[in-house]
Amino acid sequence: MARVLLNSVTKRFGNVIAVNDVDLEVRDKEFVVLVGPSGCGKTTTLRMIAGLEEITKGTISIGDTVVNDIPPKDRDIAMVFQNYALYPHMDVYNNMAFGLKLRKFPKTEIDRRVKEAARMLGIENLLDRKPKQLSGGQRQRVAVGRAVVREPKVFLMDEPLSNLDAKLRVQMRAELSKLHQRLQATIIYVTHDQIEAMTMGDRIVVMRDGIIQQVASPLVIYNHPNNAFVAGFIGSPPMNFINMILTREDDRYFVETIEGRVRLEIPRERVPYFENLDAYVEKEVVFGIRPEDIEDYNVFRVQYGEAVDSMMNSFTAMVDVIEPMGAETYLYLSLDEEIPQLIARVDAGTTAVSGEQHKVAINMNKCQLFDKETEKTLRKEDVRLR
Ligand SMILES: Nc1ncnc2c1ncn2[C@@H]1O[C@H](COP(=O)(O)OP(=O)(O)O)[C@@H](O)[C@H]1O
Ligand SMILES: [Mg+2]
Incomplete structure (x- = not known):
């Protein structure tokens, strides 16, 4: 069970309240998109779930375990960042294998997982290339592959498509949706792009100034917005x-x-x-x-x-x-x-x-x-x- 539960979660940086009393349940195997303008607290929320940021107040649970005091590596999550941060001197195979090697997985298991993820992402023929020999879209797939081989309970993705050009973004959007169906994993995905939110999310969480404005399926958000902010943010041209x-x-x-x-x-x-x-x-x-x-x-x-x-x-x-x-x-x-x-x-x-x-x-x-x-x-x- 990979439900993620946030209970009255608050994060302060000095005087700034980045995340303000957030309650959210992400269901097992659900694809949930956090969306909102820059600075509304999306990344901070994700980093608290990952354990990369301490929580000021409240609790976060993954499955049935409160993870507030559990270090990131023991949370059974994998994160994909906006700047894919691949190791430039390693080929694709080793970029994907690296995390498993550190965790001392047997060689045969590493090989099985890397090849399976590569097949799923359509990058089997690129395994011996270095990152600089890849296009932006291919690099993005490797970054996703590196998370997939971990076989985590929960994937956390922070604006993973924002460095790609418009056409590639549309294509990768569909690929990530397909990947979600195949992986049967819980995904929490952060974006400022309302079209990504509408097209990818089982449910959308709209945030503003650290506060959740509405949590609902894309069409409910679109047709029945809770307030003028949500109504104006989702939809283009806007309401x-x-x-x-x-x-x-x-x-x-x-x-x-x-x-x-x-x-x-x-x-x-x-x-x-x-x-x-x-x-x-x-x-x-x-x-x-x-x-x-x-x-x-x-x-x-x-x-x-x-x-x-x-x-x-x-x-x-x-x-x-x-x-x-x-x-x-x-x-x-x-x-x-x-x-x-x-x-x-x-x-x-x-x-x-x-x-x-x-x-x-x-x-x-x-x-x-x-x-x-x-x-x-x-x-x-x-x-x-x-
Ligand atoms: N390490 C930090 N120190 C101080 N303020 C921060 C830090 N990280 C984020 N913030 C502030 O918290 C708020 C939310 O930031 P963030 O979660 O990065 O927003 P988003 O990802 O939605 O753009 C912003 O006002 C930002 O300036
Ligand atoms: Mg951010």
């Missing part, structure tokens, strides 16, 4: 946020821009998603909508006919910039001071022209609302989302 006033007319709810030029109805089906909207009526809230939930009105009109007007809320805005991506087009829109910037991800068949007004439709069934002061979501607390 749009607009300060709006919540209003009510009989049993219908609306959000309106401060000067009232845009008024959008929260559909009846969406209202129950939120907790006690009445407490916010006539108050300012933060309205959130993802770029893909804003469409070119004309495109929808062609697709759905007049039904669009009952399904969708629409308004006209200035098209500041058009970015064709091929499969789709990004529109940068604005509405004077009311809405300084709004990014829409629309059908590539859009007829929008930059510098001209264009009508867009908003899929309000996907709208989010956040408290203006606390930035917390107004959606209902739903245990099934966790």
Whole structure:
């Protein structure tokens, strides 16, 4: 059993609280990604699990053992770092074998493990090369191989792909996911890249300023963010946020821009998603909508006919910039001071022209609302989302 459990774990460096009262359970064989901006405490959390950093407060358990006082080498973990730190004078075989030799493993066992890991990672034909004769991606595989031969209970990986170019990163992402399935091991993976988190994690842990913001599966994080920070951090282009006033007319709810030029109805089906909207009526809230939930009105009109007007809320805005991506087009829109910037991800068949007004439709069934002061979501607390 390789469950990893953090109980009220805090790490202080002098006055800096790097990790603040973190509770986290990483399940056996799970691939968990810690994600957040630089300096939010990801590396420190990983290093405490590895035993490379002392814990200021709290306990960490691996399996059923509290490891606070167990040295790194006895924790049955292996760590892969961002700078792979291969030994330059050793060939690939010996780079992978080195740790096992130090631990006095029999030669035949070392040979079996190195060859098996090399096969798994597709580097069997590189075993006699020195690191400088390898490409970045190959070096990264060797660094992972060096961890794999240890056959640890838990793999800890700190931004292992960040030194690779974009194309290789995409490829290695998929390879690490495959490797996880084959190894059946627990992996805790750290990255600042929200796309890596979304694509690789069974669950994602979003951190900010040493504090966990949300722990959930990628789609729950994406569709039901706990707060405006999580909503804005996960997703690209990011979610749009607009300060709006919540209003009510009989049993219908609306959000309106401060000067009232845009008024959008929260559909009846969406209202129950939120907790006690009445407490916010006539108050300012933060309205959130993802770029893909804003469409070119004309495109929808062609697709759905007049039904669009009952399904969708629409308004006209200035098209500041058009970015064709091929499969789709990004529109940068604005509405004077009311809405300084709004990014829409629309059908590539859009007829929008930059510098001209264009009508867009908003899929309000996907709208989010956040408290203006606390930035917390107004959606209902739903245990099934966790
Ligand atoms: N050895 C250290 N001494 C002092 N402060 C540190 C040390 N290591 C990290 N920190 C601070 O702790 C916070 C978290 O750092 P870190 O865990 O490296 O963040 P991340 O990996 O998310 O970028 C930062 O404010 C950083 O400056
Ligand atoms: Mg770091």
